[in-house]
Amino acid sequence: MKVCKFGGTSVASAEQIKKVADIIQADPTRRIVVVSAPGKRFDGDEKVTDLLISLAEAALADKDTKGPLDKVLNRYSQIAMDLGLGSEVVAIIAADLSWRLAASKANPSLFYDQMKASGEDNSAKLVSAYLSSIGLPAEYINPLDGGMIVTSAPARVQALPESLHNLSALKDRKTISVFPGFFGFTKDGELRTFDRGGSDITGSILAAAVGADLYENFTDVDCVFAANPKVVDNPAEIEEMTYREMRELSYAGFAVLHDEALMPAFKASVPVCIKNTNNPSAPGTMIVAERDFSKRPVTGISADSGFSTLYVSKYLMNREIGFGRKLLQILEDEHISYEHIPSGIDNLSVILRSHQLTPEKEQRIVNRVKNELHADDVQLISDFSMVVLVGEGMKYTTGLAARATLAIARTGANIEMINQGSSEVSLVFGVLKQDETKILKELYSEFFAPVLA
Ligand SMILES: Nc1ncnc2c1ncn2[C@@H]1O[C@H](COP(=O)(O)OP(=O)(O)O)[C@@H](O)[C@H]1O
Ligand SMILES: N[C@@H](CC(=O)OP(=O)(O)O)C(=O)O
Secondary structure, eight states: EEEEEEOOGSSSSHHHHHHHHHHHHHHTTHHHHHOOOOOSSSSTTOOOOHHHHHHHHHHHHTOOOOHHHHHHHHHHHHHHHTOOOHHHHHHHHHHHHHHHHSSSSSSSSHHHHHHHHHHHHHHHHHHHHHHHTTTTOOEOOOHHTOOBBBBBTTTTOOOHHHHHHHHHGGGSSSEEEEEOOEEEEOTTTTTEEEEETTTTHHHHHHHHHHOOOOEEEEEEESSEEESOOTTTOOOOEESSSHHHHHHHHHTTTTTTTTTTGGHHHHHOOOOOOETTTTTTSSSOEEEEEEEOOOOSSOOOEEEEEEEEEEEEETTGGSSTTTTHHHHHHHHHTOOOOOOOOOOOOEEEEEEGGGOOOHHHHHHHHHHOOOOOOOSEEEEEEEEEEEEEEEEEGGGGGGTHHHHHHHHHHTOOOOOOOEOTTTTTEEEEEEEEGGGGGEEEHHHHHHHTHHHHH
């Protein structure tokens, strides 16, 4: 049995949904289908999830919701019409959206989640109706009935282990299950969405739950490339990589798969294949537990912006027992997680994702570190990027860090931070955002271009 997830671009229009149906029809083992909300049809188009966020914002601000609501409804009715579906499914979607809009706004975060989740929920109803209309026995599965149970606020939303048990029943269904991605329900029955891009996570959980032979993740590129194809021209194709490599690469910039989508499949030993809805005969990229890494030590290079550094220096910091704990406690009090902590004897930097900060939080953190920890210098600096070299073979290759730093030096950029995880599967460079692209390109030509020449 295969679990197939179709991303936003794969269900963006009737034409795309017809390709999805062909893919399902071509292989009778494709029994569980996870869908995203309709995504972009062309450059500059709007994703339905983004339209729904605007709709929720308007509703919460007590502004006119007709404009944003019509935009969402038009996307679905256009698709339904082009698929030759009757008006019934559109009426169901319209009723669903007005029901959600009328829901309580007392907790804005829950209201947002309700609205966002409708994107995948209604997409699943539409796809299921279309599959049925062409004679494929398909059924929409409501995640509440299916048993997708997730954590409750304020924790980051994650599936609870009992979801695996509940969802395993899907493998016995005689029909093709069409399951909306991106959300689940808490034990108290509250709807919560995963992180953006979270339909990948749903697919992985379902694949693990039913013990699938393969989790196929269909998107709009033939495979995972060794670097972001929007930045590097014609990057090398990755035929096979490990879960660990993909996790590290998707952590910083490989948007093709959400970084939290690897763990469920990995734990259940389900291989993952990234494939293209627009070119399903291409073999795609296989993500597996182990592979031969003798040919190329570096598998891929990713880059992502949106990091900040909390720089703290204090004379004799290395001798002060509990300094690190107290510093991290201040961040915990502000509900902030950290990514890396490179340190010297009298100073350390805590690297964070900037989206967690607000001007007020920044001020509070800096004041507390100064006043409570008596630091000599405290600075919160934003606009950092991380460029990450990833490869299982890096551990067994000498001189690799030297090659990487030399390549960066050729760009004239400064390296603000270097971090090599103890597993040595990745080498992380903290750089200024303005230098990110040129460094990525230079590193790519250092590690990939010579091999291709
Ligand atoms: N290294 C990479 N290899 C392949 N695609 C990448 C890579 N880095 C970024 N991407 C981008 O990821 C996109 C697919 O992810 P996403 O937009 O989330 O698709 P979907 O809507 O199918 O979920 C591709 O169109 C591509 O631009
Ligand atoms: N629609 C949601 C969830 C998702 O996974 O979408 P996509 O498969 O298009 O990345 C989002 O935009 O975040």
